[in-house]
Amino acid sequence: MKLIVVRHGQTDWNKQDLCQGHANIPLNEAGLKQAEQVAQRLKSEKIDLAFTSDLERAVVTADLILAHHPATPVEYHQQLRERNYGVYERKTYSEFRQGIVDSGELPHLFRPESGESLLDVQKRALDFYGSLLPRCLSETVLVVAHGGVVQSLLLGIDHQPFAEETRKRYSHANTGYSILNVNSVLS
Template identity: 35%
Template sequence: MTQICLVRHGQTEWNLLGKLQGQTDIPLNETGKRQAEECREFLKKSEWDVLITTSLMRARRTADIINESLELPIVEMDHFKERHFGEGEGLSREEREKRYPDFIFPNMESYEELVDRVQVGLEEIHTQFPDRKVLLVAHGAVINAVLREFHQEKAVLEHVKLFNGCLTNLHFKSERWAVHSYNEVGHLSEHSKS
């Protein structure tokens, strides 16, 4: 059974300010680095086979910090890059609500396009790493898409805020992906929960 532990990247200044990042390449802030370190301390207690990340620096740096103890092969897969939010990127929630009250931004990647590329990436993981334990550092909209597509209790997900540094676990069983747990933050200190 292929298992994936999705790790949401650590916090950035834009996360802190409520700005929509999308594919804008923003680095981790100090809290984000601490979150990655706390993920590392928790994840090193288990055996993993590979660490996958995206090329966006907030995910790559989170992966590098986690990998300081694990020393796993790192693979970049941009199927799991954050959703492109077009002209919504860089705007605060207030600015987004004012300019785009329907939350549809010009030049935005559609939800269907996001899901399609994430599904391709998951298939690639299952094919390349069958029956392996995979760490995957990814992004909020990607993890939300995985939850919406594969979680059995979709109504539960309506009001879930994914924390930076949270863990979500997927298993490939009976020819399909299933969410085992999501938005786990027990490994994060109170100062790191954001």
């Protein structure tokens, strides 16, 4: 399977460095331009199937990409939603990082009240991937999701740890994308 994984375009909350998680925040003007640019870069790719988070910022990004691929079917999945930041939703990332420090947990194990840890997100993303791979092995698949999901998915596919330096290597800016050729299920 050829897997194209794209992070959604910028939102005002991205620009303000706020945890948006499951909040349904739309793309801002810069995010729409970013999505149009990634759509241009990917227009020559053959895309057989598309999967996107059901949150508006990912849906609009996917729609702009798929405007160049009008026959491509698209499915919307809650499994591809961003990390649930729980009580930190709408708070700054610096407040969130301080919450991690205060908890004494490793960053990938920290589960805020009413939220998810990065390991929870990775399990959700890899469960989605595991269900996708057997049915799409000979296809080119587009996945449009969120920063935490993209990072967790790619770390899992590549069997990499959640170490800080590794996480940075797998981080994607808004509308950053990766193209992978994968041919086996996770072990």
